[in-house]
Amino acid sequence: MKTSYVIIGFVSIALLQLTMSARIIWKQERVLVTGTAYKFKTAPIDPVDPFRGNYITLRFDENTFFIKNHKYKRGDKVRLSLKQDSEGFAMVTAIGKEDQPVTHDYIWATVSYVTEDFIRYDIPFNRFYMEEGKAKEAEIAYRDTHRLCPLEKVYALVYVREETAVLKDVYIKDIPIKEYVLQERASRIK
Template identity: 35%
Template sequence: MNKMKIIVPAFIIMVLLQWYFPLKAVWQSEHILATGNEYKFRTMPVDPKDPFRGKYVTLNYEATTVPIDEADAWQTISEAYGIIQLDTEGYARFVALQKTQPASSIDYMKVKIDNIKAGEDPKAIVALPFKRFYVEESKAKAVEDLYRKHQRDPNSVTYALVAVKGGEGQLKDLQVNGTSILEHVQVE
């Protein structure tokens, strides 16, 4: 009888914890998407298929090179905070890296440092945390073809629409000339 008094509450706690952590992660992602500041990151073409995760478009970004002060000071750093600003065309760029979390009054995103280029103008090559745009299986081929077509067209602009809040970024949409690529697929 005493064992049941311990087992039942322990079981209930275990079940609640199993639901708590996934729901917390979903809530955080949705909160960033709903309340984060939106930025447009220009993309570059690449598109593999992953049979274990479904169809997606892999995204490469133009804004991955960030100026740094001294290359030697960054050689052992693997993660940093990229300070985001808009360029003259309204696209997001990282203008600086910081080793510590910046003040909350500016927009920044936690990024991984892929490479450090030393020289006269030292630079860090960073990787953004959102590299894949997942697509419903039935639309995957059409999205893939349309994305490639617009990447080759010099008159088209493709970019990822990203919500940023508190150093975290969530991919909202893949846009072609200011419209969701999913809307383009339905039209064409």
């Protein structure tokens, strides 16, 4: 009798874990299929920033909002209303708190620095995970492209739906970074 309770409990917990994992995956996939794609321009990273695991560190050009007479402080969660410019790049059109009405797609960010005239914020999708064998090369390509070719487009493609944002890929010269790394490898071999 006791064994059957243990088995039922184990199966229930396993099903609960599978259900929760499936729900998270489904939500992200739904955003990728039905969300709006925004390109976030990236900025160069500090060349001495150490490589931390199997991802590249992203820094974004769009990280400041100019606003006077605000009541934001460091650490506040803020909602960034988004629009696309003529090339599809993300522009922050408004900044607000949870209780303010939403008129556009938006993402959540954290206020990192405040002055009288502007707010600097951190966008939550600042890491792009990759296969271990390509991540270091990708970070070097990302950094070098910003340093050596500052006019080249380097951006993160992010899908936004409701309040969920999913980082799909990072592009260098309009090529997905994984493919770009492979092309760079092939050109060094020749």
